[in-house]
Amino acid sequence: MRLYGPLFLLIATFVFPSVGSVQDDFPDGTAISLLQWKHFVPSYDEWFDRYVQDWGKANKVAVTVDRVNFVELPSSLAAEIDAGQGHTIIELPSSPASFLAGLHDLGDINAQAAAQFGARLDFCTAVSYLPDSDYFFGFVVGYGLNHGNYDIELWTEAGYPNGPATYEDLLLGGRAIYESTGIPVGIGISPEIDSEMANREVIWSFGGSVQDENGEVVFNSPATVAAVNYLAQLQNEAMTDEVFGWSGASNNQALVAGEVSFILNPDSAYRSLQKIDAAAAANIGFTPALQGPAGAFGGTHVFVSVIPSYVTDAELAAAKKFLLDYTANYADVTYNSQLFNLPCYPATVTALPDWFENDPFGSEPANKFAVLKTAIDRSVNFGFPGYSSPAIAQVYAEHIIPNVIAQVALGEASAEEAVAQAHARIEEIFADWSRRGRRP
Numbered sequence: 001m002r003l004y005g006p007l008f009l010l011i012a013t014f015v016f017p018s019v020g021s022v023q024d025d026f027p028d029g030t031a032i033s034l035l036q037w038k039h040f041v042p043s044y045d046e047w048f049d050r051y052v053q054d055w056g057k058a059n060k061v062a063v064t065v066d067r068v069n070f071v072e073l074p075s076s077l078a079a080e081i082d083a084g085q086g087h088t089i090i091e092l093p094s095s096p097a098s099f100l101a102g103l104h105d106l107g108d109i110n111a112q113a114a115a116q117f118g119a120r121l122d123f124c125t126a127v128s129y130l131p132d133s134d135y136f137f138g139f140v141v142g143y144g145l146n147h148g149n150y151d152i153e154l155w156t157e158a159g160y161p162n163g164p165a166t167y168e169d170l171l172l173g174g175r176a177i178y179e180s181t182g183i184p185v186g187i188g189i190s191p192e193i194d195s196e197m198a199n200r201e202v203i204w205s206f207g208g209s210v211q212d213e214n215g216e217v218v219f220n221s222p223a224t225v226a227a228v229n230y231l232a233q234l235q236n237e238a239m240t241d242e243v244f245g246w247s248g249a250s251n252n253q254a255l256v257a258g259e260v261s262f263i264l265n266p267d268s269a270y271r272s273l274q275k276i277d278a279a280a281a282a283n284i285g286f287t288p289a290l291q292g293p294a295g296a297f298g299g300t301h302v303f304v305s306v307i308p309s310y311v312t313d314a315e316l317a318a319a320k321k322f323l324l325d326y327t328a329n330y331a332d333v334t335y336n337s338q339l340f341n342l343p344c345y346p347a348t349v350t351a352l353p354d355w356f357e358n359d360p361f362g363s364e365p366a367n368k369f370a371v372l373k374t375a376i377d378r379s380v381n382f383g384f385p386g387y388s389s390p391a392i393a394q395v396y397a398e399h400i401i402p403n404v405i406a407q408v409a410l411g412e413a414s415a416e417e418a419v420a421q422a423h424a425r426i427e428e429i430f431a432d433w434s435r436r437g438r439r440p
Contacts, residue, residue: 030314031062032322035077035087037070040252040268040340047336055325061318071192071248074099074397077306084310088319091305093144094193094396095127095381095388100137104307107136109320113327117345123381124344127302127388137306141327141348142334142341144266144301146197147375148287154183154261155285163262166291167205167230170262174238177261184239186260188246189231189406191399195246196382197299198264199401203227204384205292210395210426213385217430220423223294225415232409244406255284266301267369271338274361282364288375298378303341335360339369342376391433395426 034052039045049065056063066087068076073092080086081102090096096103110128114120121143128138150163154177164170174185188195203209208224211217235243242250252269254260256276263269267286274281289298307319326333330348333341338361343349356369363369383392395401404418413421 026059026061026314026318028060029062030060030318031064032088032315032318033064033066033086035066035068035073035090037073037091037093038067039337040266041271041337044333044337044341047332051326051329051332055322059318059321061322063322077308081308081310086308086310088311088315089305089307089323091303093301093303095138095302095383095393096304096306097127097130097137097388098390098393098397099306100130100135100390102309103137104309104311104316105135105137106139106307106320107134109139109324110136112324113139113141113345116324117327118347120344121346121376121379123300123379123384124302126381126383126386128304129387130389131387138304139306139323140302140304141323141330141344142303143344143379144268144303144340145342145372145375145379146201146264146266146289146299146301147372148262148290149255149265149267149270150262150285150287151183151258151260152283152285154181163285163287164290165287167202170290171230171234171238174234174261178238183259183261185234186251186254186263187231187234187239187243188251189235189243189402189409190246190250191402192246192248192250193301194248194251194265195243195402196396196399197301199231199405200382201264201289201297201299202231202292203401204297204380205290205294206230207292207294209385210392210401211383211386211430215386215389215391215430217423217427219426220420225419226293228405228408228415228419231405232415235405235409244410264299266340267338268340271340271361274363278362278364286368286371286375288371289378296378297380297384298375300379300381302344302381339372389433390436391426391430394429394433398425398429400425 052063052065070093077090077099124140128140129136148163155163158173158176160169160173164173178184187198203224206223206227208221208227210219251263251265255263255269256273270284289296305323330343334349356373358366359369382388400422404422407413407418408415
């Protein structure tokens with residue numbers, strides 16, 4: 001019997017969840033509070049609420065969980081740091097590097113996790129660590145994998161039975177589908193996280209980036225200009241103007257409603273569709289990151305837990321133990337998120353290759369998720385090929401990249417003009433952080 005086969009996990013989750021070793025060192029009255037985003041796969045939140053209560057009882061710690069829309073997390077963290085009080089652990093779906101002055105250095109539990117769980121995927125380190133100061137401002141144990149989700153019937157009729165493999169395929173096939181059916185491609189060009197990720201994937205795959213591996217600004221390049229022109233053409237020829245106003249949930253909703261032929265997203269939209277219409281879900285296929293002129297690079301929504309510096313003493317100790325015990329139980333996390341939350345420490349989820357080949361949640365075909373093994377190999381982080389520094393986090397917060405693409409798609413500027421202007425602003429951001437003593 002496999003340690004984490006589906007039957008065992010169901011028993012472990014609902015009868016005797018593992019909550020870590022019993023801890024008798026916390027004083028009476030020790031409490032921690034968690035702030036998280038509302039998960040896109042509701043079964044995860046249901047499991048997590050049971051898990052934290054069991055962990056609290058085993059460790060004699062009171063635990064509370066609050067949830068908000070994920071777009072509210074950065075402002076909530078900023079407000080709590082400014083107030084000097086608030087939640088003990090805040091989990092964000094993107095790098096909070098710009099808040100590092102108000103966060104604990106978590107180098108100790110990162111070292112413990114490495115000793116206990118082995119190697120961690122590089123892109124998980126890159127969103128929580130600053131090599132210039134050897135500083136871990138976050139603790140990362142999981143991520144959501146961006147990949148292609150496509151309508152099999154539409155793409156088969158267009159001549160691509162396995163979906164698009166390249167960005168040229170996406171343009172040619174997506175345009176043909178749009179012209180014949182009115183159903184567009186669904187790549188956001190909006191100030192929200194899914195658009196930010198998808199836009200960067202195209203830029204990376206064309207050979208561009210915001211910075212190089214040394215943290216030098218390189219945005220204004222022929223490769224970036226080519227990628228921006230490509231996205232503008234894709235919008236003009238295979239998409240609608242709705243993508244300029246999308247929220248982080250829009251691509252999910254459009255796929256579930258059958259209103260788009262292709263999106264870049266983790267598997268949450270597909271899981272929602274499974275519950276609504278099994279036949280429609282069976283008609284959704286997955287692809288890894290698409291190939292561009294410079295290769296294939298997929299994005300990752302990496303889940304970064306931080307502990308603000310106002311947390312001290314027993315509360316701080318309990319928070320660190322909670323995060324390490326949660327990591328030890330990441331097989332339960334992956335299972336109960338229906339394979340949405342994937343492990344930064346692969347050794348914590350030994351059943352994952354089997355689950356990709358034989359989805360425990362009834363996919364048709366059963367090996368629908370097998371393509372994700374290739375997708376993981378193509379995955380990188382915000383800030384690639386460098387780290388997710390405070391400057392990179394601010395570039396994201398100002399939504400510079402989707403604004404550049406929107407300008408060009410709407411005919412407000414040429415790609416050369418928009419990219420050059422954005423490059424100048426990015427240099428200002430990097431220079432400002434350098435003056436504060438923070439370099440990638």
